[in-house]
Amino acid sequence: MVDYVRAQERRTGWLLTIPAIAVLALVFAYPILRAVWQSFFTINLGNQLSPAFTGLDNYARMAQDGRFWNTLWNTTIFTVATVSLELVLGMGIALVLNQSFRGRGIVRTIAILPWALPTALIALAWTWIFNDQYGVVNDILLRLGLIQTGINWLGNPTLAMISVIVADVWKTTPFISILLLAGLQSIPSDLYEAQAIDGASPWQSFRQVTLPLLLPQIVIALLFRLAQAFGIFDLISVMTGGGPGGGTETVSLYIYATVMRYLDFGYGAALVVVTFLLLVLVVAIASFFLSRSRKRASGAV
Amino acid sequence: MTTTSPENQQATVHRPSVRRFILPIAVALTVLFCLAPILWELLTSFKTDDAIAEIPNVYFPSPNQLTLDQYQKLFERRPFLNYLFNSFLVSLASTVLALGIGAPAAYALARLKLQGERIILAGVLIVTLFPPILLFLGLLDIVRYLNLGNNYLSLIIPYTAINLPLTILVMRSFFQQLPKDLEDAARVDGYSTPRMLLDIVLPMTLPALATTGILTFIAAWNEFIFALTFITREDMKTVPVAGAQLGGASPFEIPFGPIAAATVLGTIPLVLLVLIFQRRIVQGLTSGAVKG
Structure with missing residues (x-):
């Protein structure tokens, strides 16, 4: 009985938390991860915005x-x-x-x-x-x-x-x-x-x-x-x-x-x-x- | 701490009289510091063009130097009521969403034992330190992919998200202070968790929701980068962006008067919020930042 109540409480807890986590992930985590990924590509007017993998070139350019x-x-x-x-x-x-x-x-x-x-x-x-x-x-x-x-x-x-x-x-x-x-x-x-x-x-x-x-x-x-x-x-x-x-x-x-x-x-x-x-x-x-x-x-x- | 020099003792003796002179001056300086720039903009917005351009500056204009023309010019040039409406809509919608999504999560984090609770809280805290410039590039992707450009949702969703951490932190500290007896009693009476939340916890939560809501509304009203990037249609712009983009008929003419009028109109809603809810704002800010 106690286990059942605890399990139910936990489920409710996740139901209440997941929408917030989803929105935070979409607006905060995704853009950062996406930027990490994109930073290894050259995407500019020089190549008509079609991504070309260039490794660490962008970082070398920054230096x-x-x-x-x-x-x-x-x-x-x-x-x-x-x-x-x-x-x-x-x-x-x-x-x-x-x-x-x-x-x-x-x-x-x-x-x-x-x-x-x-x-x-x-x-x-x-x-x-x-x-x-x-x-x-x-x-x-x-x-x-x-x-x-x-x-x-x-x-x-x-x-x-x-x-x-x-x-x-x-x-x-x-x-x-x-x-x-x-x-x-x-x-x-x-x-x-x-x-x-x-x-x-x-x-x-x-x-x-x-x-x-x-x-x-x-x-x-x-x-x-x-x-x-x-x-x-x-x-x-x-x-x-x-x-x-x-x-x-x-x-x-x-x-x-x-x-x-x-x-x-x-x-x-x-x-x-x-x-x-x-x-x-x-x-x-x-x-x-x-x-x-x-x-x-x-x-x- | 134990050794006190004679000068210091003298200072202690003179303290009340020093306070009597210094305190009013300090208070006056504080008020001057906080109000002077706003008052100057307010005064400019009511001056005629000639009075605005008079050198030396006119601090106490005569009646014939005062006018409502600047406001009239502003409305003739730009759909300023539209901007105000857009700002209201976007701020209100994102406030309601942030409360609707954030308060339940805060309750779960305060009351229910979740695995990984500490990780979630740490994540929420870290995220409050992200400046929006780090997010707009990735969000631009999402906006393009979902075809949300020039759609209020392209602002409502990010505004909800940037307000969630504060909502969660303020509401969580509120729930932690709430006595648990009522909830326990409700459980004994056989309420399910969702019903208990709606019927018993929610009514007690309204003041805290109002406190948080004011802060989220202010933050949404003031946001700039996303509004600048995702909305390009003139009639859908929000007040800060539209204000910043007020230009003259030619590059050589800067319309100081209408700009001042726009500044005044765009800040009035927030001035009212501060005047009415000063206590709540302070309470919310401190509980969100300090207890978090």
């Missing part, structure tokens, strides 16, 4: 492809800059939102707004803000007397990179603040009181209580953000299209152009595979270091 290495470099800069800025700023905002003040509910609502809005449209708003003639950034800098003529923010590779980083920091800092705020709220206040009795400064109690106890949330926020930043597409695609002169072209934009503009499917697939492996590597390294620092931190407290 020689300066544009690929340039996009990888841009992606790295973008990822490191946005994630670290967002972490610091997100922490600051979370600390502010964790204080008690009048109108806190409204401020918390406002503080998640940027995260919820469509990135592509937000990218349009930031393009307008950084506009060389009528943009607000130039207007403010001119009024402050810091510059004499308007800066062409999106027309210079370095400045364009700074612009897209600023826009991304604005858009995704709220995500980190939300996660960190939830962590802050779960820290018991008597820990701070004990610290205050010991005569600790705010900075000391932040270092000794807040940071170590917040580490799980920081780890998760970091992992999510690393992966998202590494795959950034819509924001940069709308703001600069990867320009000027490839100055803001990330791996995602290069993959998209390779497939949709140059119709080079085999090489695009190889780019997908390598990006996927790099992403796995980044996430694995990040989680390794973070779990180690987590252990050390919990040992210290």
